[in-house]
Amino acid sequence: MDLTKDQIERYSRQIVLKEVGGIGQKKLLSSKITVIGLGALGSSTAIYLTAAGVGALQIIDFDTIEISNLHRQILHFTEDINRKKTTSATEKLNSLNPDCKIEVVNDRITPKNSKKLLKNSDFVIEGSDNIPTKMLINDTCVSLRIPFTIAGVLRFHGQIMTVVPENKTSCYRCVFGDSTEGDSSMSCSQAGVIGFVPGVLGCLEANEALKYLLGIGELLTNKIMYVDLLRNSFDFIEVHRNDNCMACGDNARDLVESTNYGGLDACNE
Ligand SMILES: [Zn+2]
Structure with missing residues:
Protein backbone atom coordinates (compact mmCIF):
# COMPACT_ATOMS: atom_id res chain seq x y z
CA MET A 1 0.00 0.00 0.00
CA ASP A 2 1.39 3.37 -1.03
CA LEU A 3 0.35 6.61 0.60
CA THR A 4 -1.68 8.86 -1.69
CA LYS A 5 -0.75 12.49 -2.29
CA ASP A 6 -3.61 13.57 -0.01
CA GLN A 7 -2.47 11.21 2.73
CA ILE A 8 1.11 12.46 2.56
CA GLU A 9 -0.21 15.99 2.98
CA ARG A 10 -2.79 15.13 5.65
CA TYR A 11 -0.29 13.35 7.87
CA SER A 12 2.77 15.43 6.91
CA ARG A 13 3.35 16.82 10.40
CA GLN A 14 3.62 13.36 11.91
CA ILE A 15 5.26 11.65 8.92
CA VAL A 16 8.11 14.13 9.32
CA LEU A 17 8.80 12.65 12.77
CA LYS A 18 11.51 10.02 12.52
CA GLU A 19 9.54 7.86 14.99
CA VAL A 20 6.61 7.75 12.56
CA GLY A 21 7.71 8.30 8.96
CA GLY A 22 5.95 6.84 5.94
CA ILE A 23 6.37 3.29 7.21
CA GLY A 24 4.79 4.15 10.56
CA GLN A 25 1.91 5.94 8.87
CA LYS A 26 1.21 2.88 6.73
CA LYS A 27 1.28 0.74 9.87
CA LEU A 28 -1.34 2.99 11.46
CA LEU A 29 -3.48 2.90 8.31
CA SER A 30 -3.47 -0.90 8.42
CA SER A 31 -4.26 -1.16 12.16
CA LYS A 32 -7.54 -1.71 13.93
CA ILE A 33 -8.21 -0.25 17.36
CA THR A 34 -11.30 -0.86 19.48
CA VAL A 35 -12.64 1.85 21.78
CA ILE A 36 -15.07 0.74 24.47
CA GLY A 37 -17.34 3.55 25.59
CA LEU A 38 -18.00 6.79 23.72
CA GLY A 39 -18.23 8.97 26.79
CA ALA A 40 -15.60 11.46 27.82
CA LEU A 41 -12.53 9.20 27.62
CA GLY A 42 -13.73 7.53 24.42
CA SER A 43 -14.53 10.88 22.79
CA SER A 44 -11.06 12.29 23.16
CA THR A 45 -9.40 8.97 22.30
CA ALA A 46 -11.51 8.39 19.20
CA ILE A 47 -11.05 11.89 17.80
CA TYR A 48 -7.27 11.79 18.05
CA LEU A 49 -6.90 8.25 16.72
CA THR A 50 -9.15 9.04 13.76
CA ALA A 51 -7.20 12.21 13.05
CA ALA A 52 -3.91 10.29 13.27
CA GLY A 53 -5.04 7.95 10.48
CA VAL A 54 -5.74 4.66 12.17
CA GLY A 55 -7.21 2.45 9.45
CA ALA A 56 -10.13 1.03 11.40
CA LEU A 57 -11.73 2.11 14.63
CA GLN A 58 -14.31 -0.16 16.19
CA ILE A 59 -16.51 1.86 18.57
CA ILE A 60 -18.70 0.12 21.13
CA ASP A 61 -21.47 1.83 23.13
CA PHE A 62 -25.14 1.20 23.89
CA ASP A 63 -26.01 4.55 25.44
CA THR A 64 -27.85 7.67 24.32
CA ILE A 65 -26.69 11.25 24.83
CA GLU A 66 -27.94 13.33 27.75
CA ILE A 67 -27.47 17.05 28.28
CA SER A 68 -25.30 16.38 31.36
CA ASN A 69 -22.80 14.52 29.13
CA LEU A 70 -21.95 17.52 27.00
CA HIS A 71 -19.49 19.32 29.29
CA ARG A 72 -16.98 16.51 28.80
CA GLN A 73 -18.05 14.11 26.02
CA ILE A 74 -16.71 16.23 23.22
CA LEU A 75 -17.85 14.05 20.30
CA HIS A 76 -21.47 14.94 21.10
CA PHE A 77 -23.15 18.29 20.54
CA THR A 78 -26.37 19.89 21.81
CA GLU A 79 -28.39 18.75 18.77
CA ASP A 80 -27.32 15.15 19.48
CA ILE A 81 -29.25 14.90 22.78
CA ASN A 82 -31.30 11.66 22.86
CA ARG A 83 -29.39 10.22 19.88
CA LYS A 84 -27.23 7.11 20.10
CA LYS A 85 -23.65 7.87 21.02
CA THR A 86 -22.43 5.57 18.24
CA THR A 87 -24.49 7.49 15.63
CA SER A 88 -23.28 10.87 16.80
CA ALA A 89 -19.66 9.67 17.01
CA THR A 90 -19.70 8.03 13.57
CA GLU A 91 -20.88 11.23 11.91
CA LYS A 92 -18.16 13.36 13.50
CA LEU A 93 -15.36 10.83 12.95
CA ASN A 94 -16.32 10.16 9.29
CA SER A 95 -16.33 13.88 8.69
CA LEU A 96 -12.92 14.28 10.34
CA ASN A 97 -11.07 11.62 8.35
CA PRO A 98 -12.51 9.37 5.63
CA ASP A 99 -9.33 7.25 5.79
CA CYS A 100 -10.50 5.80 9.08
CA LYS A 101 -13.18 3.12 8.72
CA ILE A 102 -15.58 3.37 11.66
CA GLU A 103 -17.02 0.01 12.69
CA VAL A 104 -20.05 0.49 14.92
CA VAL A 105 -21.21 -1.85 17.67
CA ASN A 106 -24.39 -0.51 19.16
CA ASP A 107 -24.44 -2.89 22.06
CA ARG A 108 -23.31 -3.45 25.59
CA ILE A 109 -20.07 -5.42 25.95
CA THR A 110 -20.74 -8.54 28.02
CA PRO A 111 -19.01 -11.84 28.83
CA LYS A 112 -21.09 -13.38 26.02
CA ASN A 113 -19.87 -11.12 23.22
CA SER A 114 -16.54 -9.69 24.45
CA LYS A 115 -14.23 -12.21 22.77
CA LYS A 116 -16.07 -12.03 19.47
CA LEU A 117 -16.00 -8.22 19.51
CA LEU A 118 -12.37 -7.79 20.51
CA LYS A 119 -10.60 -10.71 18.80
CA ASN A 120 -9.56 -8.87 15.62
CA SER A 121 -8.24 -5.75 17.36
CA ASP A 122 -4.58 -4.79 17.31
CA PHE A 123 -5.11 -2.71 20.46
CA VAL A 124 -8.06 -2.09 22.79
CA ILE A 125 -8.87 1.10 24.68
CA GLU A 126 -11.09 0.84 27.71
CA GLY A 127 -13.12 3.96 28.38
CA SER A 128 -15.94 2.87 30.67
CA ASP A 129 -16.34 4.18 34.19
CA ASN A 130 -17.17 0.96 35.98
CA ILE A 131 -14.97 -1.70 37.46
CA PRO A 132 -16.92 -4.75 36.17
CA THR A 133 -16.46 -3.60 32.56
CA LYS A 134 -12.78 -2.87 33.15
CA MET A 135 -12.33 -6.32 34.67
CA LEU A 136 -14.18 -7.97 31.75
CA ILE A 137 -12.01 -6.14 29.21
CA ASN A 138 -8.90 -7.09 31.18
CA ASP A 139 -9.81 -10.77 31.30
CA THR A 140 -10.87 -10.87 27.65
CA CYS A 141 -7.77 -9.11 26.34
CA VAL A 142 -5.41 -11.13 28.55
CA SER A 143 -7.06 -14.31 27.32
CA LEU A 144 -6.85 -13.20 23.67
CA ARG A 145 -3.31 -11.78 24.14
CA ILE A 146 -4.39 -8.35 22.92
CA PRO A 147 -2.60 -5.28 24.35
CA PHE A 148 -4.85 -2.68 25.95
CA THR A 149 -4.97 0.41 28.10
CA ILE A 150 -7.39 1.20 30.92
CA ALA A 151 -8.11 4.63 32.38
CA GLY A 152 -10.43 5.97 35.02
CA VAL A 153 -11.35 9.52 36.01
CA LEU A 154 -13.03 11.24 38.93
CA ARG A 155 -13.22 14.84 40.15
CA PHE A 156 -9.90 16.45 39.10
CA HIS A 157 -7.83 13.28 38.83
CA GLY A 158 -7.39 10.19 36.74
CA GLN A 159 -5.29 7.07 36.40
CA ILE A 160 -4.11 4.98 33.51
CA MET A 161 -2.23 1.73 32.94
CA THR A 162 -1.32 -0.37 29.89
CA VAL A 163 -1.17 -4.14 29.72
CA VAL A 164 0.79 -6.16 27.14
CA PRO A 165 -0.19 -9.80 27.80
CA GLU A 166 2.45 -11.11 25.40
CA ASN A 167 5.17 -9.55 27.59
CA LYS A 168 3.51 -10.76 30.80
CA THR A 169 3.15 -7.27 32.22
CA SER A 170 1.00 -6.70 35.29
CA CYS A 171 -2.71 -6.79 34.45
CA TYR A 172 -5.60 -4.84 35.96
CA ARG A 173 -6.64 -7.86 38.00
CA CYS A 174 -3.07 -8.23 39.38
CA VAL A 175 -3.45 -4.73 40.82
CA PHE A 176 -7.10 -4.57 41.84
CA GLY A 177 -7.65 -8.17 42.87
CA ASP A 178 -10.74 -10.12 42.04
CA SER A 179 -13.22 -7.35 42.73
CA THR A 180 -15.87 -7.31 40.04
CA GLU A 181 -18.36 -5.17 41.91
CA GLY A 182 -18.32 -1.44 41.24
CA ASP A 183 -18.18 1.00 44.14
CA SER A 184 -21.25 3.18 43.68
CA SER A 185 -19.66 6.00 45.70
CA MET A 186 -17.08 6.36 42.92
CA SER A 187 -19.36 7.32 40.05
CA CYS A 188 -18.93 10.60 38.19
CA SER A 189 -22.63 11.42 38.54
CA GLN A 190 -22.25 11.53 42.32
CA ALA A 191 -18.65 12.62 42.89
CA GLY A 192 -18.40 14.89 39.83
CA VAL A 193 -15.68 15.26 37.22
CA ILE A 194 -14.12 18.20 35.43
CA GLY A 195 -14.23 17.65 31.66
CA PHE A 196 -10.54 18.27 31.06
CA VAL A 197 -9.48 15.22 33.08
CA PRO A 198 -10.97 12.60 30.73
CA GLY A 199 -9.80 14.82 27.85
CA VAL A 200 -6.20 14.45 29.02
CA LEU A 201 -6.55 10.79 30.00
CA GLY A 202 -8.24 9.93 26.69
CA CYS A 203 -5.30 11.50 24.83
CA LEU A 204 -2.89 9.48 26.95
CA GLU A 205 -4.79 6.30 26.07
CA ALA A 206 -4.60 7.15 22.35
CA ASN A 207 -0.89 7.85 22.77
CA GLU A 208 -0.36 4.42 24.35
CA ALA A 209 -2.07 2.75 21.37
CA LEU A 210 0.02 4.73 18.89
CA LYS A 211 3.30 3.95 20.65
CA TYR A 212 2.46 0.26 20.82
CA LEU A 213 1.53 0.07 17.13
CA LEU A 214 4.66 1.95 16.07
CA GLY A 215 6.94 0.19 18.56
CA ILE A 216 8.29 3.47 19.92
CA GLY A 217 8.82 5.09 23.31
CA GLU A 218 7.83 3.65 26.68
CA LEU A 219 4.46 2.23 27.59
CA LEU A 220 2.67 2.60 30.90
CA THR A 221 3.23 -1.06 31.72
CA ASN A 222 3.97 -2.33 35.23
CA VAL A 256 -14.64 -14.66 30.87
CA GLU A 257 -17.29 -17.34 30.60
CA SER A 258 -17.21 -18.37 34.25
CA THR A 259 -17.26 -14.97 35.98
CA ASN A 260 -20.26 -12.92 36.95
CA TYR A 261 -19.25 -9.35 36.15
CA GLY A 262 -21.82 -7.53 38.24
CA GLY A 263 -22.99 -4.00 37.51
CA LEU A 264 -22.45 -4.01 33.76
CA ASP A 265 -25.42 -1.67 33.39
CA ALA A 266 -23.43 1.28 34.78
CA CYS A 267 -22.86 4.25 32.51
CA ASN A 268 -19.94 4.50 30.12
CA GLU A 269 -17.79 7.44 31.00
ZN1 LIG B 1 -2.87 -10.41 36.26
Missing part, protein backbone atom coordinates in the same frame (compact mmCIF):
# COMPACT_ATOMS: atom_id res chain seq x y z
CA LYS A 223 3.00 1.07 36.52
CA ILE A 224 -0.04 3.25 37.05
CA MET A 225 0.20 6.90 36.13
CA TYR A 226 -1.83 9.08 38.47
CA VAL A 227 -2.76 12.48 37.06
CA ASP A 228 -3.96 15.31 39.31
CA LEU A 229 -4.95 18.43 37.40
CA LEU A 230 -5.46 20.51 40.55
CA ARG A 231 -1.80 20.00 41.48
CA ASN A 232 -0.57 19.66 37.86
CA SER A 233 1.10 16.42 38.87
CA PHE A 234 1.81 13.19 37.01
CA ASP A 235 2.90 10.52 39.51
CA PHE A 236 3.82 6.87 38.91
CA ILE A 237 2.97 3.92 41.10
CA GLU A 238 5.00 0.81 40.36
CA VAL A 239 2.93 -2.38 40.14
CA HIS A 240 3.95 -6.01 39.72
CA ARG A 241 2.51 -9.04 38.03
CA ASN A 242 0.94 -11.35 40.60
CA ASP A 243 2.02 -14.97 40.01
CA ASN A 244 -1.31 -16.06 41.52
CA CYS A 245 -3.44 -13.73 39.37
CA MET A 246 -6.43 -15.67 38.06
CA ALA A 247 -6.24 -13.87 34.68
CA CYS A 248 -2.50 -13.80 33.91
CA GLY A 249 -0.72 -15.75 36.67
CA ASP A 250 1.11 -19.03 36.39
CA ASN A 251 -2.08 -21.03 36.87
CA ALA A 252 -4.39 -18.63 35.05
CA ARG A 253 -7.65 -19.87 33.64
CA ASP A 254 -10.14 -18.44 31.21
CA LEU A 255 -12.36 -16.29 33.41
Whole structure:
Protein backbone atom coordinates (compact mmCIF):
# COMPACT_ATOMS: atom_id res chain seq x y z
CA MET A 1 0.00 0.00 0.00
CA ASP A 2 1.39 3.37 -1.03
CA LEU A 3 0.35 6.61 0.60
CA THR A 4 -1.68 8.86 -1.69
CA LYS A 5 -0.75 12.49 -2.29
CA ASP A 6 -3.61 13.57 -0.01
CA GLN A 7 -2.47 11.21 2.73
CA ILE A 8 1.11 12.46 2.56
CA GLU A 9 -0.21 15.99 2.98
CA ARG A 10 -2.79 15.13 5.65
CA TYR A 11 -0.29 13.35 7.87
CA SER A 12 2.77 15.43 6.91
CA ARG A 13 3.35 16.82 10.40
CA GLN A 14 3.62 13.36 11.91
CA ILE A 15 5.26 11.65 8.92
CA VAL A 16 8.11 14.13 9.32
CA LEU A 17 8.80 12.65 12.77
CA LYS A 18 11.51 10.02 12.52
CA GLU A 19 9.54 7.86 14.99
CA VAL A 20 6.61 7.75 12.56
CA GLY A 21 7.71 8.30 8.96
CA GLY A 22 5.95 6.84 5.94
CA ILE A 23 6.37 3.29 7.21
CA GLY A 24 4.79 4.15 10.56
CA GLN A 25 1.91 5.94 8.87
CA LYS A 26 1.21 2.88 6.73
CA LYS A 27 1.28 0.74 9.87
CA LEU A 28 -1.34 2.99 11.46
CA LEU A 29 -3.48 2.90 8.31
CA SER A 30 -3.47 -0.90 8.42
CA SER A 31 -4.26 -1.16 12.16
CA LYS A 32 -7.54 -1.71 13.93
CA ILE A 33 -8.21 -0.25 17.36
CA THR A 34 -11.30 -0.86 19.48
CA VAL A 35 -12.64 1.85 21.78
CA ILE A 36 -15.07 0.74 24.47
CA GLY A 37 -17.34 3.55 25.59
CA LEU A 38 -18.00 6.79 23.72
CA GLY A 39 -18.23 8.97 26.79
CA ALA A 40 -15.60 11.46 27.82
CA LEU A 41 -12.53 9.20 27.62
CA GLY A 42 -13.73 7.53 24.42
CA SER A 43 -14.53 10.88 22.79
CA SER A 44 -11.06 12.29 23.16
CA THR A 45 -9.40 8.97 22.30
CA ALA A 46 -11.51 8.39 19.20
CA ILE A 47 -11.05 11.89 17.80
CA TYR A 48 -7.27 11.79 18.05
CA LEU A 49 -6.90 8.25 16.72
CA THR A 50 -9.15 9.04 13.76
CA ALA A 51 -7.20 12.21 13.05
CA ALA A 52 -3.91 10.29 13.27
CA GLY A 53 -5.04 7.95 10.48
CA VAL A 54 -5.74 4.66 12.17
CA GLY A 55 -7.21 2.45 9.45
CA ALA A 56 -10.13 1.03 11.40
CA LEU A 57 -11.73 2.11 14.63
CA GLN A 58 -14.31 -0.16 16.19
CA ILE A 59 -16.51 1.86 18.57
CA ILE A 60 -18.70 0.12 21.13
CA ASP A 61 -21.47 1.83 23.13
CA PHE A 62 -25.14 1.20 23.89
CA ASP A 63 -26.01 4.55 25.44
CA THR A 64 -27.85 7.67 24.32
CA ILE A 65 -26.69 11.25 24.83
CA GLU A 66 -27.94 13.33 27.75
CA ILE A 67 -27.47 17.05 28.28
CA SER A 68 -25.30 16.38 31.36
CA ASN A 69 -22.80 14.52 29.13
CA LEU A 70 -21.95 17.52 27.00
CA HIS A 71 -19.49 19.32 29.29
CA ARG A 72 -16.98 16.51 28.80
CA GLN A 73 -18.05 14.11 26.02
CA ILE A 74 -16.71 16.23 23.22
CA LEU A 75 -17.85 14.05 20.30
CA HIS A 76 -21.47 14.94 21.10
CA PHE A 77 -23.15 18.29 20.54
CA THR A 78 -26.37 19.89 21.81
CA GLU A 79 -28.39 18.75 18.77
CA ASP A 80 -27.32 15.15 19.48
CA ILE A 81 -29.25 14.90 22.78
CA ASN A 82 -31.30 11.66 22.86
CA ARG A 83 -29.39 10.22 19.88
CA LYS A 84 -27.23 7.11 20.10
CA LYS A 85 -23.65 7.87 21.02
CA THR A 86 -22.43 5.57 18.24
CA THR A 87 -24.49 7.49 15.63
CA SER A 88 -23.28 10.87 16.80
CA ALA A 89 -19.66 9.67 17.01
CA THR A 90 -19.70 8.03 13.57
CA GLU A 91 -20.88 11.23 11.91
CA LYS A 92 -18.16 13.36 13.50
CA LEU A 93 -15.36 10.83 12.95
CA ASN A 94 -16.32 10.16 9.29
CA SER A 95 -16.33 13.88 8.69
CA LEU A 96 -12.92 14.28 10.34
CA ASN A 97 -11.07 11.62 8.35
CA PRO A 98 -12.51 9.37 5.63
CA ASP A 99 -9.33 7.25 5.79
CA CYS A 100 -10.50 5.80 9.08
CA LYS A 101 -13.18 3.12 8.72
CA ILE A 102 -15.58 3.37 11.66
CA GLU A 103 -17.02 0.01 12.69
CA VAL A 104 -20.05 0.49 14.92
CA VAL A 105 -21.21 -1.85 17.67
CA ASN A 106 -24.39 -0.51 19.16
CA ASP A 107 -24.44 -2.89 22.06
CA ARG A 108 -23.31 -3.45 25.59
CA ILE A 109 -20.07 -5.42 25.95
CA THR A 110 -20.74 -8.54 28.02
CA PRO A 111 -19.01 -11.84 28.83
CA LYS A 112 -21.09 -13.38 26.02
CA ASN A 113 -19.87 -11.12 23.22
CA SER A 114 -16.54 -9.69 24.45
CA LYS A 115 -14.23 -12.21 22.77
CA LYS A 116 -16.07 -12.03 19.47
CA LEU A 117 -16.00 -8.22 19.51
CA LEU A 118 -12.37 -7.79 20.51
CA LYS A 119 -10.60 -10.71 18.80
CA ASN A 120 -9.56 -8.87 15.62
CA SER A 121 -8.24 -5.75 17.36
CA ASP A 122 -4.58 -4.79 17.31
CA PHE A 123 -5.11 -2.71 20.46
CA VAL A 124 -8.06 -2.09 22.79
CA ILE A 125 -8.87 1.10 24.68
CA GLU A 126 -11.09 0.84 27.71
CA GLY A 127 -13.12 3.96 28.38
CA SER A 128 -15.94 2.87 30.67
CA ASP A 129 -16.34 4.18 34.19
CA ASN A 130 -17.17 0.96 35.98
CA ILE A 131 -14.97 -1.70 37.46
CA PRO A 132 -16.92 -4.75 36.17
CA THR A 133 -16.46 -3.60 32.56
CA LYS A 134 -12.78 -2.87 33.15
CA MET A 135 -12.33 -6.32 34.67
CA LEU A 136 -14.18 -7.97 31.75
CA ILE A 137 -12.01 -6.14 29.21
CA ASN A 138 -8.90 -7.09 31.18
CA ASP A 139 -9.81 -10.77 31.30
CA THR A 140 -10.87 -10.87 27.65
CA CYS A 141 -7.77 -9.11 26.34
CA VAL A 142 -5.41 -11.13 28.55
CA SER A 143 -7.06 -14.31 27.32
CA LEU A 144 -6.85 -13.20 23.67
CA ARG A 145 -3.31 -11.78 24.14
CA ILE A 146 -4.39 -8.35 22.92
CA PRO A 147 -2.60 -5.28 24.35
CA PHE A 148 -4.85 -2.68 25.95
CA THR A 149 -4.97 0.41 28.10
CA ILE A 150 -7.39 1.20 30.92
CA ALA A 151 -8.11 4.63 32.38
CA GLY A 152 -10.43 5.97 35.02
CA VAL A 153 -11.35 9.52 36.01
CA LEU A 154 -13.03 11.24 38.93
CA ARG A 155 -13.22 14.84 40.15
CA PHE A 156 -9.90 16.45 39.10
CA HIS A 157 -7.83 13.28 38.83
CA GLY A 158 -7.39 10.19 36.74
CA GLN A 159 -5.29 7.07 36.40
CA ILE A 160 -4.11 4.98 33.51
CA MET A 161 -2.23 1.73 32.94
CA THR A 162 -1.32 -0.37 29.89
CA VAL A 163 -1.17 -4.14 29.72
CA VAL A 164 0.79 -6.16 27.14
CA PRO A 165 -0.19 -9.80 27.80
CA GLU A 166 2.45 -11.11 25.40
CA ASN A 167 5.17 -9.55 27.59
CA LYS A 168 3.51 -10.76 30.80
CA THR A 169 3.15 -7.27 32.22
CA SER A 170 1.00 -6.70 35.29
CA CYS A 171 -2.71 -6.79 34.45
CA TYR A 172 -5.60 -4.84 35.96
CA ARG A 173 -6.64 -7.86 38.00
CA CYS A 174 -3.07 -8.23 39.38
CA VAL A 175 -3.45 -4.73 40.82
CA PHE A 176 -7.10 -4.57 41.84
CA GLY A 177 -7.65 -8.17 42.87
CA ASP A 178 -10.74 -10.12 42.04
CA SER A 179 -13.22 -7.35 42.73
CA THR A 180 -15.87 -7.31 40.04
CA GLU A 181 -18.36 -5.17 41.91
CA GLY A 182 -18.32 -1.44 41.24
CA ASP A 183 -18.18 1.00 44.14
CA SER A 184 -21.25 3.18 43.68
CA SER A 185 -19.66 6.00 45.70
CA MET A 186 -17.08 6.36 42.92
CA SER A 187 -19.36 7.32 40.05
CA CYS A 188 -18.93 10.60 38.19
CA SER A 189 -22.63 11.42 38.54
CA GLN A 190 -22.25 11.53 42.32
CA ALA A 191 -18.65 12.62 42.89
CA GLY A 192 -18.40 14.89 39.83
CA VAL A 193 -15.68 15.26 37.22
CA ILE A 194 -14.12 18.20 35.43
CA GLY A 195 -14.23 17.65 31.66
CA PHE A 196 -10.54 18.27 31.06
CA VAL A 197 -9.48 15.22 33.08
CA PRO A 198 -10.97 12.60 30.73
CA GLY A 199 -9.80 14.82 27.85
CA VAL A 200 -6.20 14.45 29.02
CA LEU A 201 -6.55 10.79 30.00
CA GLY A 202 -8.24 9.93 26.69
CA CYS A 203 -5.30 11.50 24.83
CA LEU A 204 -2.89 9.48 26.95
CA GLU A 205 -4.79 6.30 26.07
CA ALA A 206 -4.60 7.15 22.35
CA ASN A 207 -0.89 7.85 22.77
CA GLU A 208 -0.36 4.42 24.35
CA ALA A 209 -2.07 2.75 21.37
CA LEU A 210 0.02 4.73 18.89
CA LYS A 211 3.30 3.95 20.65
CA TYR A 212 2.46 0.26 20.82
CA LEU A 213 1.53 0.07 17.13
CA LEU A 214 4.66 1.95 16.07
CA GLY A 215 6.94 0.19 18.56
CA ILE A 216 8.29 3.47 19.92
CA GLY A 217 8.82 5.09 23.31
CA GLU A 218 7.83 3.65 26.68
CA LEU A 219 4.46 2.23 27.59
CA LEU A 220 2.67 2.60 30.90
CA THR A 221 3.23 -1.06 31.72
CA ASN A 222 3.97 -2.33 35.23
CA LYS A 223 3.00 1.07 36.52
CA ILE A 224 -0.04 3.25 37.05
CA MET A 225 0.20 6.90 36.13
CA TYR A 226 -1.83 9.08 38.47
CA VAL A 227 -2.76 12.48 37.06
CA ASP A 228 -3.96 15.31 39.31
CA LEU A 229 -4.95 18.43 37.40
CA LEU A 230 -5.46 20.51 40.55
CA ARG A 231 -1.80 20.00 41.48
CA ASN A 232 -0.57 19.66 37.86
CA SER A 233 1.10 16.42 38.87
CA PHE A 234 1.81 13.19 37.01
CA ASP A 235 2.90 10.52 39.51
CA PHE A 236 3.82 6.87 38.91
CA ILE A 237 2.97 3.92 41.10
CA GLU A 238 5.00 0.81 40.36
CA VAL A 239 2.93 -2.38 40.14
CA HIS A 240 3.95 -6.01 39.72
CA ARG A 241 2.51 -9.04 38.03
CA ASN A 242 0.94 -11.35 40.60
CA ASP A 243 2.02 -14.97 40.01
CA ASN A 244 -1.31 -16.06 41.52
CA CYS A 245 -3.44 -13.73 39.37
CA MET A 246 -6.43 -15.67 38.06
CA ALA A 247 -6.24 -13.87 34.68
CA CYS A 248 -2.50 -13.80 33.91
CA GLY A 249 -0.72 -15.75 36.67
CA ASP A 250 1.11 -19.03 36.39
CA ASN A 251 -2.08 -21.03 36.87
CA ALA A 252 -4.39 -18.63 35.05
CA ARG A 253 -7.65 -19.87 33.64
CA ASP A 254 -10.14 -18.44 31.21
CA LEU A 255 -12.36 -16.29 33.41
CA VAL A 256 -14.64 -14.66 30.87
CA GLU A 257 -17.29 -17.34 30.60
CA SER A 258 -17.21 -18.37 34.25
CA THR A 259 -17.26 -14.97 35.98
CA ASN A 260 -20.26 -12.92 36.95
CA TYR A 261 -19.25 -9.35 36.15
CA GLY A 262 -21.82 -7.53 38.24
CA GLY A 263 -22.99 -4.00 37.51
CA LEU A 264 -22.45 -4.01 33.76
CA ASP A 265 -25.42 -1.67 33.39
CA ALA A 266 -23.43 1.28 34.78
CA CYS A 267 -22.86 4.25 32.51
CA ASN A 268 -19.94 4.50 30.12
CA GLU A 269 -17.79 7.44 31.00
ZN1 LIG B 1 -2.87 -10.41 36.26
